[in-house]
Amino acid sequence: MNNPSRPNAGIAISPSRRIRRTPFSDRVEAADVQGYTVYNHMLLPTSFRGVDADYHHLCNHVQVWDVAAERQVQIKGPDADALVQWMTPRDLSKAREGVCLYAPLTDASGRMLNDPIAIRIEENHWWLSIADSDIVLWARGLALGRGFDVDVTEPDVSPLAIQGPKANELITRALGQDIASLKFFNAGWFDVLGRKMLIARSGWSHQGGFEIYLNDSKLGGDLWDLFMDAGKDLNVGPGCPNLIERIEAGLVSFGADTSWDNNPYEAGLARFCHPDRVDCLGKEALISIAEGGPDRMIRGLRFETDNLPPCPGGWMLMDDETYAGNISAAAMSPKFGGIGIAMIERDYLEVGTELIAFTPDGPVKARVCALPMKD
Amino acid sequence: MNNPSRPNAGIAISPSRRIRRTPFSDRVEAADVQGYTVYNHMLLPTSFRGVDADYHHLCNHVQVWDVAAERQVQIKGPDADALVQWMTPRDLSKAREGVCLYAPLTDASGRMLNDPIAIRIEENHWWLSIADSDIVLWARGLALGRGFDVDVTEPDVSPLAIQGPKANELITRALGQDIASLKFFNAGWFDVLGRKMLIARSGWSHQGGFEIYLNDSKLGGDLWDLFMDAGKDLNVGPGCPNLIERIEAGLVSFGADTSWDNNPYEAGLARFCHPDRVDCLGKEALISIAEGGPDRMIRGLRFETDNLPPCPGGWMLMDDETYAGNISAAAMSPKFGGIGIAMIERDYLEVGTELIAFTPDGPVKARVCALPMKD
Numbered sequence: 001m002n003n004p005s006r007p008n009a010g011i012a013i014s015p016s017r018r019i020r021r022t023p024f025s026d027r028v029e030a031a032d033v034q035g036y037t038v039y040n041h042m043l044l045p046t047s048f049r050g051v052d053a054d055y056h057h058l059c060n061h062v063q064v065w066d067v068a069a070e071r072q073v074q075i076k077g078p079d080a081d082a083l084v085q086w087m088t089p090r091d092l093s094k095a096r097e098g099v100c101l102y103a104p105l106t107d108a109s110g111r112m113l114n115d116p117i118a119i120r121i122e123e124n125h126w127w128l129s130i131a132d133s134d135i136v137l138w139a140r141g142l143a144l145g146r147g148f149d150v151d152v153t154e155p156d157v158s159p160l161a162i163q164g165p166k167a168n169e170l171i172t173r174a175l176g177q178d179i180a181s182l183k184f185f186n187a188g189w190f191d192v193l194g195r196k197m198l199i200a201r202s203g204w205s206h207q208g209g210f211e212i213y214l215n216d217s218k219l220g221g222d223l224w225d226l227f228m229d230a231g232k233d234l235n236v237g238p239g240c241p242n243l244i245e246r247i248e249a250g251l252v253s254f255g256a257d258t259s260w261d262n263n264p265y266e267a268g269l270a271r272f273c274h275p276d277r278v279d280c281l282g283k284e285a286l287i288s289i290a291e292g293g294p295d296r297m298i299r300g301l302r303f304e305t306d307n308l309p310p311c312p313g314g315w316m317l318m319d320d321e322t323y324a325g326n327i328s329a330a331a332m333s334p335k336f337g338g339i340g341i342a343m344i345e346r347d348y349l350e351v352g353t354e355l356i357a358f359t360p361d362g363p364v365k366a367r368v369c370a371l372p373m374k375d
Numbered sequence: 376m377n378n379p380s381r382p383n384a385g386i387a388i389s390p391s392r393r394i395r396r397t398p399f400s401d402r403v404e405a406a407d408v409q410g411y412t413v414y415n416h417m418l419l420p421t422s423f424r425g426v427d428a429d430y431h432h433l434c435n436h437v438q439v440w441d442v443a444a445e446r447q448v449q450i451k452g453p454d455a456d457a458l459v460q461w462m463t464p465r466d467l468s469k470a471r472e473g474v475c476l477y478a479p480l481t482d483a484s485g486r487m488l489n490d491p492i493a494i495r496i497e498e499n500h501w502w503l504s505i506a507d508s509d510i511v512l513w514a515r516g517l518a519l520g521r522g523f524d525v526d527v528t529e530p531d532v533s534p535l536a537i538q539g540p541k542a543n544e545l546i547t548r549a550l551g552q553d554i555a556s557l558k559f560f561n562a563g564w565f566d567v568l569g570r571k572m573l574i575a576r577s578g579w580s581h582q583g584g585f586e587i588y589l590n591d592s593k594l595g596g597d598l599w600d601l602f603m604d605a606g607k608d609l610n611v612g613p614g615c616p617n618l619i620e621r622i623e624a625g626l627v628s629f630g631a632d633t634s635w636d637n638n639p640y641e642a643g644l645a646r647f648c649h650p651d652r653v654d655c656l657g658k659e660a661l662i663s664i665a666e667g668g669p670d671r672m673i674r675g676l677r678f679e680t681d682n683l684p685p686c687p688g689g690w691m692l693m694d695d696e697t698y699a700g701n702i703s704a705a706a707m708s709p710k711f712g713g714i715g716i717a718m719i720e721r722d723y724l725e726v727g728t729e730l731i732a733f734t735p736d737g738p739v740k741a742r743v744c745a746l747p748m749k750d
Contacts, residue, residue, distance in 0.1 A: 007396060007404065013388040014410040014421035015687030017703050018507060018630035021382060029382065035389040038413035041507065041630065046389035108519055113512060132393060132416065134509035137488060141513045144483055144656065145520015255393035255416065281519065312390030328392050 007312055019043060022068035023158050023220020031238040039069035039132045045240040055244045055334070058207055062166035063239025064227045067204065067211070068158035068220075073116070073128040073135045077150035080124040083143055088118070089264065089286050091274040095120045100185040100200050102272050103128070104264035105135065110275075110285035112264050113138060115254045117202065119187055127198075127213075129159065131254035142281075156217050162227060163209035166234045171210050174230040175199075179210070193219050193226070204241045206249035206372060244331045247339050250371025252298055257328040257341050265294035266343065268371070296345045300373050301327065303338030303357065304365040316358045317342055317366065324348045324355050327366075336373055344368060382687055394418060397443035398533050398595020406613040414444035414507045420615040430619045430709070433582055437541035438614025439602045442579065442586070443533035443595075448491070448503040448510045452525035455499040458518055463493070464639065464661050466649040470495045475560040475575050477647050478503070479639035480510065485650075485660035487639050488513060490629045492577065494562055502573075502588075504534065506629035517656075531592050537602060538584035541609045546585050549605040550574075554585070568594050568601070579616045581624035581747060619706045622714050625746025627673055632703040632716050640669035641718065643746070671720050675748055676702065678713030678732065679740040691733045692717055692741065699723045699730050702741075711748055719743060 013019070013036050020042040022028075028045050035046040045066055048054055057063065075084055085092050088103040095101060095118075103118040105128075114135050116128040128135060139152045162171050172180050175190055179199060182188060187200035198213040214223055228236055241251075250268075252258060258267045263286065265273065275286035301317075311330035318324055325344035333339045340357070348355060353368040388394070388411050395417040397403075403420050410421040420441055423429055432438065450459055460467050463478040470476060470493075478493040480503075489510050491503040503510060514527045537546050547555050550565055554574060557563060562575035573588040589598055603611055616626075625643075627633060633642045638661065640648065650661035676692075686705035693699055700719035708714045715732070723730060728743040 007400065008388065008390050008411065008418065010387050011404070011408060012385050012410045013383065014412050015383050015685060016412055016631055017687060017689055018414075018628065019412060021688060025382065029386070033386060035387045036383065037389050037391055037394060039393075043383065107515060134512055137509055138512035138516045140482060141516020141518075142520045143516075145517045145522075147520075253393065256391055310390060312392060313396060314392055 009310070013038070022066055023214060023217040024066035024068060024160060024224050027221055027224040028066050028238060033238070040071045040130065042069040042071065044069040045238070047240065048238045051243050051331070052334075054239055055242050057237055058164050058205060058239055058242055058245055060165065061235040061237065062162060062164035062170045062231055063237055064224060065161035065163055065203070065239050065241070067161045067241070070129050070159050071154055072157040072213070073130055073139060074126070074153050074155045075128070075139055075150055076125045078124060079143070079148035080126055080150050083139065083148045083150050084118065084126050084128075085278055086142065086281055087139065089273040089275040089278060089280045089282065091277045092118070093278070097122055098187050100187055100202055102269070104267065104269050104272055105138070106264060106280065106282040106286065108281050108285070110263045110282035110289055111260060112254070112258060112262055112267055113260065115264075115267070115269065119198070119200070127157070133255070156215060158214045158217060158220065159211045160214055160223055161203045161209060161211045163203045163205045163239065164207045166231070167207070167209035170227060170231045170234055170236060174226050182210070193222055195219070204251055205245050207245070243329065244333050247300070247329055247331055247341055248333055248336065248373045250300060250341070250373070252341065253329070257298060257343065262343070263289055263294065265289050266296050266298065268298040293346065296325065296343050297349055298371070299342055299344045299349060300369040300371040301330075301340040301342050301357070301366045302336060302369050303330070303340065304367070305338045307361070308332055308338050308364070309360050311340070311359070317344065318356045318358065319348060327357055336375070338364070339373060340366065341371070384685070388413070397441050398589060398592040399441035399443060399535060399599050402596055402599040403441050403613060408613070415446045415505065417444040417446065419444040420613070422615065423613045426618050426706070427709070429614055430617050432612055433539050433580060433614055433617055433620055435540065436610040436612065437537060437539035437545045437606055438612055439599060440536035440538055440578070440614050440616070442536045442616070445504050445534050446529055447532040447588070448505055448514060449501070449528050449530045450503070450514055450525055451500045453499060454518070454523035455501055455525050458514065458523045458525050459493065459501050459503075460653055461655055462514065462517065464648040464650040464653060464655045464657070466652045467493070468653070472497055473562050475562055475577050477644070479642065479644050479647055480513070481639060481655065481657040481661065483656050483660070485638045485657035485664060486635060487629070487633060487637055487642055488635065490642070490644065494573070494575070502532070508630070531590060533589045533592060533595065534586045535589055535598055536578045536584060536586045538578045538580045538614060539582045541606070542582070542584035545602060545606045545609055545611060549601050557585070568597055570594070579626055580620050582620070618704065619708050622675070622704055622706055622716055623708055623711065623748045625675060625716070625748070627716065628704070632673060632718065637718070638664055638669065640664050641671050641673065643673040668721065671700065671718050672724055673746070674717055674719045674724060675744040675746040676705075676715035676717050676732070676741045677711060677744050678705070678715065679742070680713045682736070683707055683713045683739070684734055684736050686715070686734070692719065693731045693733065694723060702732055711750070713739070714748060715741065716746070
């Protein structure tokens, strides 16, 4: 059970009220979920058929994902627009309602504390769909300290994602043709189970799809069943963010690929940062990083190997005897072979650079590549 | 595997760099840990021999616990004393170095955001040994917003606990007789593996013991081995906070027994709150709660049953047809029979009150009792 090359493989997660179940957990467990992680103090499935089989199903059919752990931090009140702009270097001055904005959050040193999707619900009313850190505390602390007039809460909102090439077909069958007209990273309010719910064309894969922001926990089972019933002939099945697909797509995981010490430029998010234009936390630090260029940056890797062990803890990347970076995720892709994501020091960022990855199975040649990966 | 009466029982936790391993994880896994929870984005063991066998071993021998997930939030700088006092209704004006202070943290409404042990390392230098929420973000947010001059960081400090009736014998063997003179909830600096480390007489059980604040992750394995080697004839073994023992002892778990909506009076922590004396967040709200008495409060329960199912999600407590409270933890104690912890509405707080618990196995009679439990 405890294989030293596969740390904590197979060890059970203990049920606890502190690790919250989601409105969909009963369905997820009835569908034989094989693994969980914990994200924002909540269960998040990691596998149903095994990572490889999940990948093939996701890339060919359509899946229903319990991503309730993408909690919403609601910021509402007279100073909400000002607070949210203070929290991110992304320029929100032209933010329109119903547009999803990927908005890295930074502290006074420019370090990234989370990388939510920010949605302006209306003037002075935002939802931040967060990665795994307690931004509700950060936002409340900032507001209290500075005297901003806002309410910062976690509403009863639990996203369910529909992902895969047949997502369009499935969602229009279940909820009507109108949704098909949503553009990528746009959101609108639609009738779902007798309520108005926000739906966005978004999700944590590059296979296309939607996220439905369920706003009544009691309806979790019904929402899950709605899609499962409507998609039987589409081979719909349960799913979850997939390690192989997310590496191919270059979807950076906050806390896994980046640490609390990285800045958004290191995370490869320069295009979402406009510290010169806005009055945000870390403005000076971010301007200076943007000018000098970050010391390290996220890149893809292609490994010369037919076999990679699991990489839960990170592997060192070396150039001869010099530290060149840290590999945070790796997997065997049916499309690309051995692939990974790494935080690479600035001297080695050029696509094609050859480095050595120190895996538990020994050194493996790795070549720097761009993200998302392309043949 | 997925038994509806035991939600998420047996489902594996997926290895991830985002869920941090501890300096002791390799030893914990070599010792055949059976379950994990996630606490402050870090692994925390939940069982080695099963909860019952762990309980008997803890109450009769001595255990070494990986409680590295009790992360330290270090607050240091000219305004550190002022910031920490602003964060807690506990009166810190006479806080001496080397004394562990249980210090609930509250927001502007008096809601409890965490319940750390606060240790004043020296003037304007604190460690908050936190429960499971990102207080590093809360403290940084408050400081930034209000312009306090402090550094808020998570240092490389990972507590290892020695718990059980033979803890005194084990620690003095391993680290010298001086430590025996430490009083309960006092801390001092001692020589450990060639470094000075903080050691406190404290821990998350009522069996007596110590917490060693390991301050160099690289020494985790050595520290674990030091105690395991020194205690062979004491029947030393691995352990972890134990469900049965912590219910008997009335050790309230933030996030499990209390929610983010509870205040410290509801959590039963009135004796650590002095909102009338200090300038803290939520001062007015807390004074008003203290005056009127809380609407509900933590109590123990004794069940009239020989058998209880696991209680991971909470059970309702009723007085005939009226809601009387919520049970957050329950277990069969070898000493007391069926026991639990509940947040009980104010009309039912009196010790001896008889209520009905709605368990998945049907209704069970429950009698309110004081905590810690006594025969």
